[in-house]
Amino acid sequence: MVKKSIKNFNLKKIMESGQIFRMYERLPGSFEVFSADRRLLVEQRGDEVCFLCTSGEFEEYWKKYFDLDRDYGAIVSRAEAECGLKAGRGAVFLREACRYSGDIRILNQDTWEMMISFIISQQKQIPSIRKCVEALCERFGNRHEEDNTVWYGFPKASAIAGAGPDGLNGLKLGYRERYIYETSVRYLTEGISDEALANMKPEDAKKYLCSFTGIGEKVADCVLLFGAGFTDAFPIDVHIKEILYREFLSDKEKKETEEKLSAGSGSNPTSAKKAAESISYKKYMELIDAEFAAYKGVKGIVQQWIFAYEIASGKNF
């Protein structure tokens, strides 16, 4: 057992932030975390955190996993200083988001687990993703017995590929079945090591991930950020689009897109979602480059902070 006093660290908010799907609060302040073929119990009361593992396991795996060597307080200060220099909706939102999310760490999760988990995540809500991932683990993961409980590790590619194209039937994965099977087969035969991926240039790593079936730009960025240590990866999903549209797009451009949209379909009130969705991916990337340039090196962390803040506040104000 390892006890630490840790600042800028909040297990509950990490759990709810949408970056991890196999983490559960079993009792108030007491959590169960799964990663690949590992399981950890962690307890938190204020800054006091208790990792129920040996100091060897902590040093070798969990310290890096929870990103404990990074100074998150410095990132918060940097964001506050940066927001103080700017005015407008975006700066206000970003300041509030960092205030709320500053104790959310970006976990260094298993690369393969992130590939499959985020393939599953597309067109699903977070509770549903959790169920599917758990069902996948129960069918194909290694079975472990410990303290009178049974738990399952995250499946290896070989277990999924070995079951054949129909092996995933019944897990409610829908059209993602094919993506997961084909990705497993390919990863098994020509998947590169985690180290090799982590050492690639960001653009090349992203291109490589996108060459798998079912992995596009968004999922690739999630894998890079949550599973390969690329802290500048900036996944763009519907929520991020809505934030960027609502808080960072100029009034002029908002007005123009809304006019264009209402001209198209009668006099229907154009929803913020539809408007945000009508802006191109490339345009969002340009917006991010312009608005988050000051966060080079930790752009992905800030991305996760605004994402977590957005979903925690019930999506709109």
Next chain:
DNA sequence: ACCCAGGTGCTGC
């Protein structure tokens, strides 16, 4: 009955 979810693949221009 409709719309939406931490999107991607495929087609056609």
Next chain:
DNA sequence: GCAGCACATGGG
């Protein structure tokens, strides 16, 4: 390049 559509399944 990029718009338009199909793709399962579950929840509001």
